[in-house]
Amino acid sequence: MFDAIVIGGRCAGAATAMLLARKGHRVLMVDRSTFPSDVISTHFLWPHGTSYLNRWGLLDRVLATTPSYTELTLEHDGIPLTGGIPEELLRQYFQQLHGDDSGVVRRYCSVRRRVLDKHLVDAAGESGVEVREGFAVEELLTEGSRVVGIRGRTREGTRVEERARIVIGADGRNSFVARTLKLPRFDERLKCTFAYWGYFSGFDAGRAHLLRRGRMGAAIVPTNFGQNMTLVFGPSEWSEAFRRDIPGNFQRALDFVSPEFGERVRTQGQREERLYGTLDQAAFLRPLHGPGWVLVGDAGSFKDQCTATGMTHAFRDAELAASALDGWLSGRQPLDEALKHYEARRRSQSAAAYYDYVCTLAEMKPLRHDELQLFVSLRGNQEESNRFIATHADIAPVSEFFQASNLYLINDAAKESSRGHAIFENFESTSRQYLNNLFAA
């Protein structure tokens, strides 16, 4: 009998299992994958993501083979904002969510999942977790309505049954646990992006560039093996046309969003692997806990990749869930109370506001005049640029940056006319053009 069984061994699962084992609990973690391996995901980590790794003593081993940097560039219709996340905002984030701001670092990185997830699985094993790779869970064992264990199959085909005081579903957006328990999805947002990405050597992007133009987006981010992860994304309703010529439209999208990076990729870039893609990223929330079970990571809530926060949110869930479950397993708190605490943090007002922010961005509407005006005004105002970047990454609350009085102060302080910027010339016709499907024949 284990204290906890964790189904899924990547960002959410391996971290939760590791943290529980470090508190002295007996943990089994199973994953049908074997490691190292990739998943359908790009892999940018904001500074709260790297800070979680640092808090767990894992950042050094990740950064030993992964480039990192302390600034990034966000660009909207050719208006660049370069900045970093202030340490003070990072500390506030960790204090408010976890009551402890140890390990904060201001670094960004983009670590291939085959690298990161292997480090996480190894760290779980080193912390005392019993790790079983290539193990597919096929049934949940129940007593009445309570989940009490799992039944699954090993790589060799042997059927195995294991029991635990709690079963943790860290099994991703198509969660087996959620499907088996027939958990409802709620607050679903069907409008989302399609995304295609590849790995290019031959040039040095220096730091992450996250770019938007019209209804398209792109990211060029240094990653492992001397390569740059290069991503394009757009509204899912354009995906069918995009897919008629994936390599050609990939380059076309890049040229459209960033003529500069389009040129670099075309003339210097060497594609090292095939292009990867995903068409559906519709967002949803699920209940987070019930009798004998808890969900962490994408299993409990999934949202579009357009702000690249899913992995960091999986780390956040791991710390919150492990801390709550430790309170119960150690006899300090009843289970219901502990899990309600977990749920309150995960479903706070600011978490709801951020979910809404991501889902609205994922509609990929062309940016409005006032939004672009804001980005013009932010240039030269480093403090507010940094705060915007922190807000976009879910480090500072959406409600604070976007409150009307703050936007007024930023615009007023800038007193910069929009007239000199190319995007504002013929704004009306440019915006109309942006609505046309870029990939239509």
Ligand SMILES: Cc1cc2nc3c(=O)[nH]c(=O)nc-3n(C[C@H](O)[C@H](O)[C@H](O)COP(=O)(O)OP(=O)(O)OC[C@H]3O[C@@H](n4cnc5c(N)ncnc54)[C@H](O)[C@@H]3O)c2cc1C
């Ligand atoms: C296109 C795309 C780009 C993204 N880019 C970023 C980004 O740049 N930055 C970022 O932070 N996030 C990004 N994300 C989000 C990120 O991928 C997820 O939020 C993250 O992987 C969630 O981690 P997880 O551990 O919850 O689930 P997963 O990583 O999905 O892991 C779930 C694990 O559960 C295992 N499993 C499932 N069912 C079973 C079963 N029955 N038995 C045993 N094992 C099982 C699977 O094998 C898998 O290993 C992106 C997502 C997409 C789709």
